[in-house]
Amino acid sequence: MKKTTYYEPQPECDNYPWKDGRVCSANGKFKRKMIPERFVVVCPEGHISDFPIAKWLHSDGQHIYDPNTCKIRRSTGGASANLTGVFYQCTCGAKKSMAGATRKGALKKIGFQCKSSKPWLGIYGGENCNCDPEDVKVVLRGATNVWFADTRSSIHIPTDDEATSRKIIAILDEHFDALNASRVNGEFNKDIVQFLANSKGVDF
Structure with missing residues (x-):
């Protein structure tokens, strides 16, 4: 079975013919979805x-x-x-x-x-x-003690005009995949963010 990530399509059973036990359907329409x-x-x-x-x-x-x-x-x-x-x-x-x-x-x-x-x-x-x-x-996997999130709240009052905010959102939408792939310990790479901001003419 091919190893997948949380962001890939759910894989299907390859219908390997075991000598005993249940066998999944080879019909593509009825193939079983693999589960974690x-x-x-x-x-x-x-x-x-x-x-x-x-x-x-x-x-x-x-x-x-x-x-x-x-x-x-x-x-x-x-x-x-x-x-x-x-x-x-x-x-x-x-x-x-x-x-x-x-x-x-x-x-x-x-x-x-x-x-x-x-x-x-x-x-x-x-x-x-x-x-x-x-x-x-x-x-x-489903146990409640597997992971506890550190939840923090904040209030953000934007000071820039709407045009600038829309421009930043558009830049993030365009380059989010690259930014996400460059994370270090879960944090965005600040050097890449700074370079992107300078090249697009927005404040970081």
């Missing part, structure tokens, strides 16, 4: 990452993960309502439950490293976080 995995990883520095399913599943050393050939699926079974009843299975033969994934240090043992991702800001990692992998936690 239920588990995420959070770190003390405020980053959120996808749970490393492939690394967790192949951590026994008996099976080698190949992203080009391996297909992974999740299944639930048994009477247990806890994580021991959630299994991941790969076409290479690897199979493992989520039992123990929420224990302290569980991800450190498989070599997980936080990549400083903040997907709600369009930041998808690229550099290692300074947090101790021992302190990262596996939580449910």
